[in-house]
Amino acid sequence: MVRSPVLVINSGSSSLKFSVFDMHTGREVLAGLAERLGSPEALMSWQGEGAKQHRAIPDQGHDGALREVHSLLDDVGTLVAIGHRVVHGGEAFSGSVVIDEAVIEGIEGCASLAPLHNPANLLGIRAMQRLYPSVPQVAVFDTAFHQSLAPEAYLYAIPIRLYREQRVRRYGFHGTSHQYVAGEAVHRLELDPQDHGLITAHLGNGCSAAAIHNGRSVDTTMGMTPLEGLVMGTRSGDVDPGLHEFLAEKLGLTLAEITAMLNRESGLLGLSALSNDMRTLTEAAQSGNGDAQRAIEVFCFRLARQIGALAASLPRLDALVFTGGIGENAAPVREQVLKRLPLFGFECDTALNNQHGDDRGRINAPGTTTAVVIPTREEWMIANDAFQLTHPSSGVE
Known part of the structure; x- marks a missing residue:
């Protein structure tokens, strides 16, 4: 059994990536992808300790795919947290947060800024809340790392009312990846x-x-x-x-x-x-x-x-x-x-x-x-944030 397993979910419009990490070793013990969701060609592939496996899941959507993921977790142990990648946090989120109804409303409020991504991210969150109602869940935002940009970097040269009223500005993405590899570079190069x-x-x-x-x-x-x-x-x-x-x-x-x-x-x-x-x-x-x-x-x-x-x-x-x-x-x-x-x-x-x-x-x-x-480890960053926010006295990083 895995010690302190954390599940990471990246829910896209027609795909779903998932990973499970042992938070005491940092080891990824399960990883997989469900793709072409909602179509007759829907397929899930995954790999744990053994060879890569595949399973057809025709016409299954996100709920069906996540039920399949749920069935793979029997040997993992009791999940201690679930981390979700969320693409757009707007100005509402400058860091990762434990998910509650207010957070969900905030993610919904940013949906117009990422109409292809945030609704799909919310599908994954809602589905996992139904499957694991007692497991704490955390949202990790692609945009959060870039909330440190100064106004001269994030403002467009358009009427300022569009920023003040509609929050039209530059936000940036891939923040989890940029943050991880930057930290690794500092360590590896002894900066x-x-x-x-x-x-x-x-x-x-x-x-x-x-x-x-x-x-x-x-x-x-x-x-x-x-x-x-x-x-x-x-x-x-x-x-x-x-x-x-x-x-x-x-x-x-x-x-x-x-x-x-x-x-x-x-x-x-x-x-x-x-x-x-x-x-x-x-x-x-x-x-x-x-x-x-x-x-x-x-x-x-x-x-x-x-x-x-x-x-x-x-x-x-x-x-x-x-x-x-x-x-x-x-x-x-x-x-x-x-x-x-x-x-x-x-x-x-x-x-x-x-x-x-x-x-x-x-x-x-x-x-x-x-x-x-430097290879990126976005899923590990999401897992780590989820674990640290839900188990702050663990001392595991």
Whole structure:
């Protein structure tokens, strides 16, 4: 049996990720994914101590998937807490909180800022409350880490009444990941916790970068929604706001159709007309696919440009940190990005980069500005927050 097991739930619109951690060892003892929920092809896969397993769960939604998860927990022991990833906390939440009805109302109040995410997150919360009514549950917000941004970093240059009345501003996302890898970088590189400057790049299907000064986020690339900023798997990142009117007039598209296109049909997928997966694009580019090559080049250029912009928010730059599925695994992307940043003293060590870093994750050439690869542990951060908030005298971190 697991000592002090904590369940982590990440409930998406049509998928659900779950993990269980032994809080006394920090070990992930169970992890899985239910995907294509609500469709005849709904499938759940998971891995515990043995081989990876799969189970068809046709037409099951979030409640059905979570009942399946519940059935897997018999060997885990009695849960001591459940942590939920919640994408948008707006200005209402600057840290993780134990969930009660007031918190749920606050999450609902932020739903208009993340209509694709917060309602799905709430589905997971409500379902787990029904399944585990006596287990304390905690919400961990993607936006919370970035609540330290100053007004000059979070305000848009639009009529101030829109911020005061509607809270239109930049919020930032992936905060759990940025916070974790920044802390790891300070530890691995033996930086002063009270005096350091980092840029962290979380690169996956969703991508964002952040400037971190002395453990606090001071700038980030995502904005009011996860659409702003870097080129992503299917999201465009930054575009001219006038694009909406242009496409509406030229193609007769509605605002909703344009927004859906920018979220689901753009980014690497749109540029390449092939795939949103960097592995597929890298293979295609090596085989001579020009669209795939250009998609990668745009991705790397935009990332390098944003890294340069984020550096302006820091008094100094001690290290650049790569994380996320692309950041941790796509050596050619990291090398291309560093080659675009000689102004900041970066130079890639190809051998170290190809092995994804030395024992501390460093991929830079000796005597050049530090660049490191650090695997993110978002689920562990959520589990730890949930455990610490519900068991504050445990002493486990």
